[in-house]
Amino acid sequence: MLLGTPFHARTQPLNEAQVWRRWSGYLAAGAYELTHEREYWAIRNAAALIDVSPLLKYHVHGPDAARLLDRMVTRDVSRLGVGRVLYTPWCDTEGKVIDDGTITRLDAQRFRLTAAEPNYRWLSMNAVGLDVTVEDVSSQVASLALQGPKSRLILNACAADSLDGLAYFRVTHTRVGGVPVTISRTGYTGDLGYELWCDARDAVAVWDTLMTAGAAYGITPTGILALDIARVEAGLIMLDVDYTSAHVATIPEQKSSPFELNLGWAVDLKKAARFVGRKALAAEKTSGSAWQMVGLEIEWPNLERLFWEEGLPPRIPNTTVRASIPLSSLGRQVGYASSSCWSPLLKKYIALAHVEAAHAKPGDLLMFEIMVQHKHRYTPARVVPLPFFNPERKRE
Amino acid sequence: MSTKYDAIIIGAGHNGLTTAAYLARAGQRVLVLERRDVVGGSVVTESPWPGYRVDTLQHFGGLRPDIVRDLDLARFGLTTTRVGLTALQPGGGALELGSGGGARAQAIGAFNRTDAERWPAFTALMAKVAGFLNEVYAAPFPRVPQIDAAEAPALAQLGLKLRGLGKKDMIEAVRVLPMSMLELLDEWFESDLLRGALAARGVHGLMQGPMGAGTAFLFLHLWANNDSLFQTRVKGGAGALSEALAQAATGFGAELRLGAEVAQVKLSGDRAAGVVLANGEEITAQRVVSALDPRRTFLGLVGPDALDPEFVWATQNIKLRGCVAKVNLALDGLPTFTGVTDAGLRGALTLSPSLNDLERAYDAAKYGGLSERPYLEVSLPTLAEPGLAPDGKHLLSVHMQFAPYRGEQADWATRIEAIVVNALAQLAPDLPGRILHSQVLTPRDLETRFGLSEGNLYHGEMMLDQILFMRPLSGWAQHRTPIENLYLCGPGTHPGGGVSGASGRNAARQILKDQKA
Numbered sequence: 031m032l033l034g035t036p037f038h039a040r041t042q043p044l045n046e047a048q049v050w051r052r053w054s055g056y057l058a059a060g061a062y063e064l065t066h067e068r069e070y071w072a073i074r075n076a077a078a079l080i081d082v083s084p085l086l087k088y089h090v091h092g093p094d095a096a097r098l099l100d101r102m103v104t105r106d107v108s109r110l111g112v113g114r115v116l117y118t119p120w121c122d123t124e125g126k127v128i129d130d131g132t133i134t135r136l137d138a139q140r141f142r143l144t145a146a147e148p149n150y151r152w153l154s155m156n157a158v159g160l161d162v163t164v165e166d167v168s169s170q171v172a173s174l175a176l177q178g179p180k181s182r183l184i185l186n187a188c189a190a191d192s193l194d195g196l197a198y199f200r201v202t203h204t205r206v207g208g209v210p211v212t213i214s215r216t217g218y219t220g221d222l223g224y225e226l227w228c229d230a231r232d233a234v235a236v237w238d239t240l241m242t243a244g245a246a247y248g249i250t251p252t253g254i255l256a257l258d259i260a261r262v263e264a265g266l267i268m269l270d271v272d273y274t275s276a277h278v279a280t281i282p283e284q285k286s287s288p289f290e291l292n293l294g295w296a297v298d299l300k301k302a303a304r305f306v307g308r309k310a311l312a313a314e315k316t317s318g319s320a321w322q323m324v325g326l327e328i329e330w331p332n333l334e335r336l337f338w339e340e341g342l343p344p345r346i347p348n349t350t351v352r353a354s355i356p357l358s359s360l361g362r363q364v365g366y367a368s369s370s371c372w373s374p375l376l377k378k379y380i381a382l383a384h385v386e387a388a389h390a391k392p393g394d395l396l397m398f399e400i401m402v403q404h405k406h407r408y409t410p411a412r413v414v415p416l417p418f419f420n421p422e423r424k425r426e
Numbered sequence: 427m428s429t430k431y432d433a434i435i436i437g438a439g440h441n442g443l444t445t446a447a448y449l450a451r452a453g454q455r456v457l458v459l460e461r462r463d464v465v466g467g468s469v470v471t472e473s474p475w476p477g478y479r480v481d482t483l484q485h486f487g488g489l490r491p492d493i494v495r496d497l498d499l500a501r502f503g504l505t506t507t508r509v510g511l512t513a514l515q516p517g518g519g520a521l522e523l524g525s526g527g528g529a530r531a532q533a534i535g536a537f538n539r540t541d542a543e544r545w546p547a548f549t550a551l552m553a554k555v556a557g558f559l560n561e562v563y564a565a566p567f568p569r570v571p572q573i574d575a576a577e578a579p580a581l582a583q584l585g586l587k588l589r590g591l592g593k594k595d596m597i598e599a600v601r602v603l604p605m606s607m608l609e610l611l612d613e614w615f616e617s618d619l620l621r622g623a624l625a626a627r628g629v630h631g632l633m634q635g636p637m638g639a640g641t642a643f644l645f646l647h648l649w650a651n652n653d654s655l656f657q658t659r660v661k662g663g664a665g666a667l668s669e670a671l672a673q674a675a676t677g678f679g680a681e682l683r684l685g686a687e688v689a690q691v692k693l694s695g696d697r698a699a700g701v702v703l704a705n706g707e708e709i710t711a712q713r714v715v716s717a718l719d720p721r722r723t724f725l726g727l728v729g730p731d732a733l734d735p736e737f738v739w740a741t742q743n744i745k746l747r748g749c750v751a752k753v754n755l756a757l758d759g760l761p762t763f764t765g766v767t768d769a770g771l772r773g774a775l776t777l778s779p780s781l782n783d784l785e786r787a788y789d790a791a792k793y794g795g796l797s798e799r800p801y802l803e804v805s806l807p808t809l810a811e812p813g814l815a816p817d818g819k820h821l822l823s824v825h826m827q828f829a830p831y832r833g834e835q836a837d838w839a840t841r842i843e844a845i846v847v848n849a850l851a852q853l854a855p856d857l858p859g860r861i862l863h864s865q866v867l868t869p870r871d872l873e874t875r876f877g878l879s880e881g882n883l884y885h886g887e888m889m890l891d892q893i894l895f896m897r898p899l900s901g902w903a904q905h906r907t908p909i910e911n912l913y914l915c916g917p918g919t920h921p922g923g924g925v926s927g928a929s930g931r932n933a934a935r936q937i938l939k940d941q942k943a
């Protein structure tokens with residue numbers, strides 16, 4: 031049976047349609063209201079409160095904790111200071127991505143790693159010979175994302191310490207509603223936002239405090255449908271949607287390297303530690319990658335015409351489509367979109383897409399497949415830089 | 427980079443020395459580094475007490491005859507004699523399999539008539555299957571499943587050899603290898619004493635009872651190593667074999683350094699470039715060849731950082747569960763084993779009265795305990811060679827199972843000695859009163875003093891999932907490793923444990939072949 035998260039006592043009554051999505055064995059609200067639109071606008075205009083407890087969380091501690099993570103991930107953990115967070119993928123020996131997540135240095139010998147899929151075995155395999163302990167704390171630690179332009183004001187209204195000094199990708203320890211909470215300035219929306227980490231037993235107290243303090247700022251419990259649009263706008267990939275874990279792929283073609291996922295910036299070939307996949311990644315860096323992940327904007331005029339010809343108004347998916355959509359150039363398929371949605375903020379039909387490297391330049395024109403009245407049609411889409419949306423306030 | 431050595435061999439056990447001798451004979455500049463102050467590893471004769479020459483660990487076994495010939499070891503004094511096998515009966519009496527064909531059948535017949543009738547057919551079949559194994563052991567095993575074009579003919583040849591057994595025997599060979607000793611012996615023999623003694627060969631050095639699948643494989647493996655059910659004794663003690671190998675190797679120009687413990691394999695990028703000794707000294711070489719077990723080599727000397735996690739994990743999971751203790755006794759005179767002839771006493775003496783007793787001995791070990799009624803293999807080397815002890819004194823060497831490494835307690839040395847002496851007293855009541863000196867080596871001693879990880883004799887258990895192309899790990903047969911220029915030559919590689927020199931010789935061949943390519 032799917033489990034409720036530590037916030038279930040609060041989220042369950044709020045879920046108007048009682049429609050739940052499954053997320054790592056937990057019940058996650060798709061939307062609390064009957065449509066997700068108001069929740070989406072809360073992310074961009076006010077503050078959205080999102081229960082992200084189903085994330086997998088590991089505590090890695092001991093004298094070799096940094097060594098273990100450094101051996102495993104593609105970024106340099108040895109240089110991560112206490113109180114800092116980094117986002118990183120990690121790869122198999124062929125340099126193909128297994129998963130991605132954040133690493134927080136809680137103190138010199140203590141880290142928290144988040145992941146989309148279970149990674150305990152992989153951590154153990156990498157820990158052979160090291161003096162380190164890995165604990166799966168997924169069910170002990172509750173987590174909430176508070177995202178949106180008003181999020182800082184809400185936290186300042188209810189946390190024991192001001193969040194004004196907390197820079198992007200930093201973490202601080204304070205109290206909210208009288209209970210200890212770790213707050214990181216991170217999130218999955220590409221907006222100003224925070225993630226709060228607390229003991230699962232304190233979850234409800236933290237929720238209630240935020241909801242009370244946030245009422246004046248339009249705090250809105252938000253489900254994962256709205257989040258899924260925000261993360262596409264922010265150009266953030268999702269495991270199982272935008273790529274297949276190298277541990278799950280049945281054929282090599284299903285795997286992706288970090289370079290192919292637009293994560294080349296997160297591959298540190300110069301770091302001192304040897305890490306899994308280094309050799310293959312160094313080779314790929316030299317020889318070039320076969321695939322690229324790009325942003326696409328599906329052009330409006332032709333799309334409108336195709337529907338018009340059938341006597342229909344344009345039909346655009348109002349949630350993120352997590353399905354593969356073929357892309358072609360001159361009649362040959364050269365890629366596929368893996369996440370696509372209408373951006374209510376940008377007023378654009380956008381997609382995250384995998385394309386052959388020759389078709390990855392901003393401005394390149396590709397044909398995007400759509401269904402119009404049960405007929406396959408192609409309509410032009412243009413390659414654009416990622417992310418689609420990147421407000422100043424995210425880092426300020 | 428110019429270095430003084432073409433190859434550094436880590437460990438001067440009989441396999442390391444064999445590799446060294448073959449490489450030196452081919453003109454390579456070779457350095458052998460040995461941690462202890464004597465050569466031989468498990469095959470060593472030492473003097474724990476003045477005037478005695480004791481086979482500290484292994485007391486029977488010899489090299490493959492082709493290796494003895496290739497290296498002309500007779501020139502360095504290597505002499506071996508085939509010895510018999512006697513199954514001891516508690517309370518007196520014995521089944522002596524020692525003396526030639528007719529007498530042997532008669533001896534068995536005294537216990538069981540049908541067993542005697544079946545004996546010749548049994549040994550003929552076992553000899554055929556072991557002969558097949560022996561041929562498979564003569565070369566590195568192709569890397570199933572990643573066979574490349576160069577290896578395909580070798581695999582095809584294996585198929586041919588198997589077919590060369592003839593259709594009937596081929597099916598028998600394939601059928602018998604994965605069996606338990608219980609299943610195998612149920613098809614042939616009835617006598618408890620005979621079944622117990624034969625079953626013991628199937629679990630010798632193995633953390634497994636005779637009812638466990640694949641024990642027939644170890645029985646045949648040891649048969650292949652000895653080219654017989656019967657073992658051999660080395661003149662001057664087991665260590666004379668290692669001495670002869672060392673002399674052959676140095677005679678071909680190899681250098682040998684004792685008291686030189688290797689702490690680390692030095693890497694340059696992803697290649698082995700030499701070694702670092704425990705005292706900090708660095709020595710470079712074109713190639714490094716480790717005679718240590720794969721776990722010790724990769725996790726200890728190379729380190730997990732330089733290896734893929736899947737490989738590290740698989741290496742960590744190599745089963746190495748030691749279960750043997752060794753007890754060496756100096757005796758004031760020859761004890762009286764009632765009902766055993768002088769000829770019988772000169773061979774291997776097995777105390778394993780029945781297959782069920784042997785399985786029960788293992789039962790205790792399953793849960794980490796000592797066998798109260800253990801399986802013993804005993805040697806009395808001073809009967810044939812009185813010079814190994816002072817005048818009138820004798821040596822008695824005991825291989826004891828089961829003493830599982832993972833259950834070892836601080837008092838085990840004392841308890842093992844008591845258990846062994848008590849068991850021997852049932853066979854030779856005057857023995858306890860004759861003990862002058864004793865030496866007990868537990869599995870932990872085997873690890874700390876002799877570098878045998880978890881006290882495992884074979885550098886990796888000889889079980890069905892750790893043999894042939896799966897030894898040391900599937901995908902890594904052929905003595906090569908993920909580290910370029912680092913090779914393995916110990917019994918952790920195909921064909922595996924026991925004294926034969928096959929792993930060492932095959933490794934040398936592979937290294938020479940790779941250099942030509």
Ligand SMILES: Cc1cc2nc3c(=O)[nH]c(=O)nc-3n(C[C@H](O)[C@H](O)[C@H](O)COP(=O)(O)OP(=O)(O)OC[C@H]3O[C@@H](n4cnc5c(N)ncnc54)[C@H](O)[C@@H]3O)c2cc1C
Binds near residue numbers: 442466469
């Ligand atoms: C008690 C006992 C009974 C046995 N009985 C039988 C039997 O009846 N039949 C049979 O076939 N086999 C038997 N064996 C097994 C057989 O002896 C071994 O499989 C075989 O001798 C292993 O030989 P080796 O040369 O490959 O390795 P080893 O003999 O283990 O040699 C390895 C060498 O490396 C050295 N070394 C270790 N670490 C380092 C380091 N860091 N630096 C430098 N040098 C190092 C060691 O000191 C040792 O000399 C027995 C073994 C034991 C211990």
